[in-house]
Amino acid sequence: MPTFDSAPIIETCAAGVDARLFTSLVRQESNFNPFAIGLDGKAVLKAQPRSYEEAVKTAVNLRRQGIGFSVGLSQVHISNVVRLKMTWQEAFDPCTNLRTGSEIFRGFYTQAVQAGYRSDSAVFAALRGFNSGSVHNPVSNGYAKAILGRVGVAPATPSPSVVSASLPAVAAESTRTAPEQDGSSPDMFAAPSTSLFGERHDVLAQAKSASVAVADVAQAGAPQSIETGGAPVVLRASVVP
Template sequence: MMPVDFNTLAQQCAPAVHPSTLQAIVRTESGFQPYAIGVVGGRLVRQPHSRDEAVATVKALDAAGWNYSVGLSQVNRANLGRYGLTGQDAAAAFDPCANLRAGSAILADCYRRASARMGAGQQALRAAFSCYYSGNFQRGFTADSGARYAQSSYVQRVVANALPAPAGVTNTAVVTDEVQAQMALQVQTEANVHVNEPASAQAIPVVPAVTPESGLRGISGQVARTVRPAPLDEPPALGGKARAHATWDTFGDF
């Protein structure tokens, strides 16, 4: 294994978006956790420790009908096929390079739409953050409730995360030979990883890696409601999550 800076990875895998911008999105969405899974209307009791665990958990979530987002960029299940993340028996979505590529494509499309409406620049970039988050140009500017977010909006959090990291915190990751971007962040701890899910949501177990002996242990629970279509005058839900309004409404629709 060798250490790789996140910005270097971003430049190689997602050159269409400035690394600092993509870094702010990823820090906000997954805390640089490549196996992160965010469940709409639920939460994992812990985040997966390996890609095998993540894949097994996603399969169980699919079987139970849950809506979820995955990986560094938190790409929603509704967008996985569109961005080529459905191959390799569900493992493709957790390939950091492919996930970053998808996230950058989603953000770039949001920025293109925003620029066409309001002109290029910082205003359009912030509107693109809102689009990435919610599928429209407004929701991301609305303050979210809950102590974790301190009444901040998603756009505010992304902008804050674009600032230099605190002393002693780096974005160095470990890349294995198995996949050119198989990451395990060295400086983030599981306690610091939040994938935009409330503590009050239904707890869902992580499924251990599947073996021929163990088989797949399913996840039971209430099925999340179907995602609502975006209004016709707004871009479709192309954000890292295809959002649906949950009762806790932390993100409006995730």
């Protein structure tokens, strides 16, 4: 794995999200490996790419096979790479990847606030959304607690406020995609109730709001080998408990 000095680039590129929080998220997602590739479902690469060129080649081959996966420092899902019309070269660029990941996270924070979560609970719910695709999905509680624990925040498992208790729960999604947004969404940077966020920078204002669903890898039967142009994979569970 390449040596990576995370602090300066995260402060510069993860716009609008506190560097402590996003550093912890990147550690959880990729362990600071800019070439990391994580597969959907019960799958894992037998060997991670060791270079930028190998990472791009592996991603191209995986997409040709219809496999769902996430890439780079903040593990941007293929559905978002497609939605934002990114090239794989852009997706593996450290700064571009961090900007994209922070924008996706901020979108989930806005969704959490709209659903009635407040303060640290909204951050917790946003982390659940970043991991599972739903701010309500308890399968990602362990993931959120691990990230917040490294920055000294340990909230109880959150729930929406009474004001929003009648809102229907968002169904869990099989892949991690950015939530749809509109101009009426609350801005978590305008009057944040937690210290984990900074000034907003609309780095991806041009991005479309539509999500692109990507199917999980089929999981029937025994572990399955998948040819990826020099990077065979073996199926495994990828959800962080």
